Amino acid sequence: SAVPDQYSKAVDWLSRYGYLPVPDPRTSKLQTKEGIEKAIRVMQRFGGVKETGVLDDETIKLMSMPRCSLPDIVGSEDMLRRRKRRRRKR
Amino acid sequence: YALSGLKWHKTDLTWSVHSYPSPSLSPGLTAHVVGDILTRAFKAWSDVAPLNFHQLDSSDNRWPIAEGDIRVSFTSSYHNDGYPFDGQGGTLAHAFFPGTDEMAGDTHFDDDELWSHGGDTSKTDLFTVAVHEFGHALGLSHSSSDPSIMRPYYQGPVTDFLNFQLDMDDRLAIQQIYGVKDSRSPGGVDPDLPRLPSPPPPRPTQASDPSFLERCKGGFDAVANIRGEVFFFKGAHFWRTKRDGSLVSLNPAKINNFWIGLPPGTNKIDAAYERKSDSKIVFFIGSQYWVFKDTEAMSGYPQPLSEWGMRTKSGVLLDRVEAAFIWAHNGKTYVFSGGEFWRFDESFKAEQVTRQLEQGYPRNSSLWAGVPSHMDDIISWGEGDAYFFKDNLYWVLKNGGLNQDVVTPKSIAVDWLRCPAPPVTFTPANPQIPKECHCDIRG
Numbered sequence: 313s314a315v316p317d318q319y320s321k322a323v324d325w326l327s328r329y330g331y332l333p334v335p336d337p338r339t340s341k342l343q344t345k346e347g348i349e350k351a352i353r354v355m356q357r358f359g360g361v362k363e364t365g366v367l368d369d370e371t372i373k374l375m376s377m378p379r380c381s382l383p384d385i386v387g388s389e390d391m392l393r394r395r396k397r398r399r400r401k402r
Numbered sequence: 403y404a405l406s407g408l409k410w411h412k413t414d415l416t417w418s419v420h421s422y423p424s425p426s427l428s429p430g431l432t433a434h435v436v437g438d439i440l441t442r443a444f445k446a447w448s449d450v451a452p453l454n455f456h457q458l459d460s461s462d463n464r465w466p467i468a469e470g471d472i473r474v475s476f477t478s479s480y481h482n483d484g485y486p487f488d489g490q491g492g493t494l495a496h497a498f499f500p501g502t503d504e505m506a507g508d509t510h511f512d513d514d515e516l517w518s519h520g521g522d523t524s525k526t527d528l529f530t531v532a533v534h535e536f537g538h539a540l541g542l543s544h545s546s547s548d549p550s551i552m553r554p555y556y557q558g559p560v561t562d563f564l565n566f567q568l569d570m571d572d573r574l575a576i577q578q579i580y581g582v583k584d585s586r587s588p589g590g591v592d593p594d595l596p597r598l599p600s601p602p603p604p605r606p607t608q609a610s611d612p613s614f615l616e617r618c619k620g621g622f623d624a625v626a627n628i629r630g631e632v633f634f635f636k637g638a639h640f641w642r643t644k645r646d647g648s649l650v651s652l653n654p655a656k657i658n659n660f661w662i663g664l665p666p667g668t669n670k671i672d673a674a675y676e677r678k679s680d681s682k683i684v685f686f687i688g689s690q691y692w693v694f695k696d697t698e699a700m701s702g703y704p705q706p707l708s709e710w711g712m713r714t715k716s717g718v719l720l721d722r723v724e725a726a727f728i729w730a731h732n733g734k735t736y737v738f739s740g741g742e743f744w745r746f747d748e749s750f751k752a753e754q755v756t757r758q759l760e761q762g763y764p765r766n767s768s769l770w771a772g773v774p775s776h777m778d779d780i781i782s783w784g785e786g787d788a789y790f791f792k793d794n795l796y797w798v799l800k801n802g803g804l805n806q807d808v809v810t811p812k813s814i815a816v817d818w819l820r821c822p823a824p825p826v827t828f829t830p831a832n833p834q835i836p837k838e839c840h841c842d843i844r845g
Contacts (some may be wrong), residue, residue, distance in 0.1 A: 320627060327556070342629060342660075343631075351661055359555070377556065378494050379555045380496055380554050381487075381495070
């Protein structure tokens with residue numbers, strides 16, 4: 313039997329729920345391996361499972377649970393950037 | 403708890419139901435029962451904050467029904483709000499944060515779910531989900547706190563639906579926005595950040611781009627699944643398709659501007675893949691290969707392809723690769739060239755990747771029945787299926803299978819690159835074995 317393409321699915325899931333920045337069409341940055349690991353850690357912390365940074369069974373199980381469509385992290389990068397800008401102005 | 407940064411600037415809110423669950427999937431959830439469940443879900447919030455909820459119905463002439471603050475509906479699949487539902491399981495519902503936008507407060511439930519009214523754990527409890535969604539409609543974001551009704555995952559029905567009370571985390575959240583019920587100073591405060599991200603500045607419409615035709619013509623040099631996106635390389639450029647089917651940009655990017663460390667003027671990638679064991683990205687160009695860490699070539703590359711030790715059946719050392727991919731079915735690396743293929747085990751041992759050519763290779767590419775012997779490239783995608791790309795068509799071998807009787811090709815341009823469908827033309831279902839003709843009595 314086939315092994316689902318968990319990695320691609322997980323990247324899509326992490327982007328959809330706000331853990332990974334959506335690729336910016338202006339800069340088109342590639343998701344980095346470290347960035348994906350970090351996003352998995354944040355998702356694990358948020359979901360209350362062991363923080364491993366890898367797609368273990370518990371994480372995959374959590375990702376496949378029924379849930380609300382709205383993202384868990386809203387505009388975190390945007391917010392950080394704005395805070396930094398404000399600090400610089402001060 | 404987390405707040406969206408948005409709130410209603412009034413405490414009397416109206417709500418209405420615009421459609422109900424399908425009786426075939428959720429029997430027993432009549433309009434009356436749904437109204438009762440939703441009333442109780444609103445009550446969970448109005449019990450602890452100075453909020454009043456009034457249901458509007460079609461017989462009520464005081465407000466036009468469309469004017470309700472929180473409009474509830476049961477919809478399925480795409481319903482024109484950017485949050486499509488996905489059938490049973492997966493996403494269950496969503497709601498829009500408060501505000502002046504037309505959609506503000508609107509709450510949508512997936513009509514493909516099996517909704518229930520408590521008790522039946524094989525179904526989804528409408529009351530539990532409704533309390534969560536109304537939390538969004540009032541300005542709350544998802545919480546990581548346990549217990550909290552605002553956790554994003556559905557974990558079964560709440561206990562004691564009739565006497566349900568919000569947990570501390572949720573109470574504090576709603577009171578932060580609207581104040582405490584029966585307190586002398588109701589109204590709360592304007593919630594501080596986080597604010598919703600501001601939309602990107604408007605961009606002028608681009609003039610028509612000649613690269614449009616290139617994208618839609620097909621004939622890609624290489625196709626690769628890298629970090630969950632599909633890269634289509636052609637000449638000196640590439641396009642990227644995200645998992646949701648959208649393109650990062652309609653305009654192609656220059657290979658040399660993005661992939662740093664390739665020779666200037668690189669105008670053809672033969673094949674590429676993301677290594678499973680360490681997520682490094684391998685590019686084949688002519689008789690050399692490069693290994694990238696993210697978008698930068700690692701020092702020491704290029705190296706000669708001969709390092710891979712691939713010899714044809716006639717004993718010649720391979721000097722060009724046509725296609726390469728990791729088959730999700732077994733995690734092995736497959737390299738194709740000249741109608742033959744080789745299989746490698748690339749394990750991560752002692753902090754480095756060791757590449758082991760497996761015994762019994764090369765084998766004939768025709769073993770992959772139903773797909774072209776000489777393909778442009780291959781990827782693993784979806785549920786671990788193998789996707790073969792050739793010219794402007796692609797074939798899917800499902801479930802780790804090698805030998806499917808009929809594999810119908812589909813259009814790369816239409817399915818992957820957002821191009822208009824071409825006029826219908828005949829394409830053979832199996833490029834290796836032309837389909838037999840069957841004539842009927844009328845010839």
